Amino acid sequence: MATVIRMPEIAAGTGVAAIQSWLVAVGDEVVAGQPIAEIETEKAVVEYEAEDSGVVAALLVSEGEATAVGSTIAVLGAPGESADEAIAAAGAPAPGAAPADSPASDDQPREAASSAVPTAQASGDPEVSAPTAAGDDDETPTARIFATPLVRRLARERDLDLTSIVGTGPNGRIVRRDIENLQPTPAAPEPTAGATGGDPAYTDIPHTGMRRAIARRLTESKATVPxxxxxxxxxxxxxxxxxxxxxxxxxxxxxxxxxxxxxxxxxxxxxxxxxxxxxxxxxxxxxxxxxxxxxxxxxxxxxxxxxxxxxxxxxxxxxxxxxxxxxxxxxxxxxxxxxxxxxxxxxxxxxxxxxxxxxxxxxxxxxxxxxxxxxxxxxxxxxxxxxxxxxxxxxxxxxxxxxxxxxxxxxxxxxxxxxxxxxxxx
Incomplete structure (x- = not known):
């Protein structure tokens, strides 16, 4: 019997996570309790263990791809069951197709997931840096940064420079552990003037994913638990x-x-x-x-x-x-x-x-x-x-x-x- 594996909610209040690396391949036999993937969220990288036994029929999410919690990420089939049969029996999308149960959200990057060798993407993609010299036109080669969606988001939130980082993830991709000890790019904050009534100046520090998750979780606890x-x-x-x-x-x-x-x-x-x-x-x-x-x-x-x-x-x-x-x-x-x-x-x-x-x-x-x-x-x-x-x-x-x-x-x-x-x- 085919079994659907869905993206788990690793931490309460987390709506999006990414497969940092698959620990199994199509055709592998797995048993319940066996680690099958490393999943990356705003809070941590955790090993995800199979809840059922079977043969890996399909891996539907690429490494580094941000995916909504609850989306189908893999299919397990029964021994002797073909991959096509298992995928059809589970009602999962064919490999390469966009999962139907993975709607876009404000927390999910709009760009396509990175492949092992990403192709050049439209201007504004965080994987493609600015031109190497002032005055270069659109045809000028650009330096490219391969990083998981979570790392790119954290880099933007923390103002981190990824250009000199050597990634330790699959195919040299920068993963969370590579940026744990990085310091923000030095830059003098620009205070925002207060209202004309004489309010003091202030600087807005953008919320990280972890802060949002903690805020949701504790607000829910305080509001619903006596x-x-x-x-x-x-x-x-x-x-x-x-x-x-x-x-x-x-x-x-x-x-x-x-x-x-x-x-x-x-x-x-x-x-x-x-x-x-x-x-x-x-x-x-x-x-x-x-x-x-x-x-x-x-x-x-x-x-x-x-x-x-x-x-x-x-x-x-x-x-x-x-x-x-x-x-x-x-x-x-x-x-x-x-x-x-x-x-x-x-x-x-x-x-x-x-x-x-x-x-x-x-x-x-x-x-x-x-x-x-x-x-x-x-x-x-x-x-x-x-x-x-x-x-x-x-x-x-x-x-x-x-x-x-x-x-x-x-x-x-x-x-x-x-x-x-x-x-x-x-």
Whole structure:
């Protein structure tokens, strides 16, 4: 039976993506779970895995071609089924034909997709540079830049010069990883004068695709999910001492954030009713604790998910978080690593922020905002004043899933783990 493969929505709110490279060819046998393509969006390059098994009958989208989410990009056939039969059975367009389910949109480039050896295109195509010298006419040869549609868009948004970049993509095409560390082309911004009433001058910074996606996602969350907030002030002297001892005796170095994520997992294990999300038909409770960790990346953030936190040794958890963060910043995160989970952790303590409230990351029912640990005067058990290291955390909760009492029960369990950190390791 023929199966249609469609362009996935790699990140919420992303309407267009591009195939950076195909990892299979027509005629290859694939199995469910096998990576078949690297897909590039405004946020990342991720490996896309086949959801079904079969034989590749057709690849309908060229490498580097910007394609609307939901469009047909490939067809899998059954063993022994001809390519023509599989394509016809799936109702997909023949290779080379424009997909009928790929309408143009404001986010999708109007120019044709780049082929391995693009032909000269009309004036205004970002792949063709301006004439090499002033006064050249239309017949003068031009320098040409081969880049994915996403790279061309990012170059325009960031004012990057691509002329000296050597691409590492197929056939030398410039892909996202080639421009990650490029600095904008030096140019003095031209302030726009304010109104005649004496308003100050200003400069407009165009929105990137990632900023638009984040704006849509968070606006939707704040407008449709009933947030409420609980705050706890945790004494972390014992936690910091435990970290010191671990790092002094183990080759794997753990961070305070690693211990916080482990404590979140332990609290969700102890209060399983909080390990849930809202769906249209039911509250879905999970048996495994999968936690998303917010990672700051160029121009925004990603939230890769750590799975089975409650079962992981602390060293393994630390290594996993570090690996996910490094690949997220390098644009090499995988699609499945951005999906799932019931809870998020956002830590701004390393920036010196002492307290903040985070917006929920749907469909997660909770997100814990972690502030910096600071020494403060506290009242001891005997009524005396002493100095302690305190860390403020704020739980943002989805009231559809977590009632106040349940959220308070979970936060108390988390605080207990943090203040008695040996229980995190049990």
């Amino acid at each position: 947030h409420f907030y609980l705050v706890a002030h945790c004494r972390v002297d014992a936690l910091l001492e435990l970290r010191r001892q671990i790092n002094a005796s183990d080759a794997v170095k753990v961070s305070v954030n690693d211990l916080v994520v482990k404590a979140v997992g332990a609290a969700l294990r102890d209060v399983p009713d909080a390990n849930a999300i809202w769906t249209d038909d039911a509250t879905r409770r999970f048996s495994s604790v999968d936690i998303a960790v917010a990672v700051s990346v160029d121009g925004g953030l990603l939230t890769p998910v750590v799975r089975g936190v409650e079962r992981m040794a602390l060293g393994d958890l630390s290594a996993t978080i570090r690996d996910l963060a490094e690949r997220a910043r390098a644009g090499r995160i995988k699609q499945r690593e951005l999906e799932g989970g019931s809870f998020s952790v956002s830590n701004l303590g390393m920036y010196g922020t002492t307290e903040f409230s985070a917006i929920l990351n749907p469909p997660h029912a909770g997100i814990l905002a972690v502030g910096a640990a600071q020494k403060q005067p506290v009242v001891g058990a005997d009524g005396s004043i002493e100095v302690a290291t305190m860390m403020t955390v704020t739980l943002s909760a989805d009231h559809r899933v977590l009632d106040g009492a349940l959220a308070a029960q979970w936060l108390a369990a988390f605080q207990g783990k943090i203040e008695n950190p040996v229980t995190i390791l049990i």
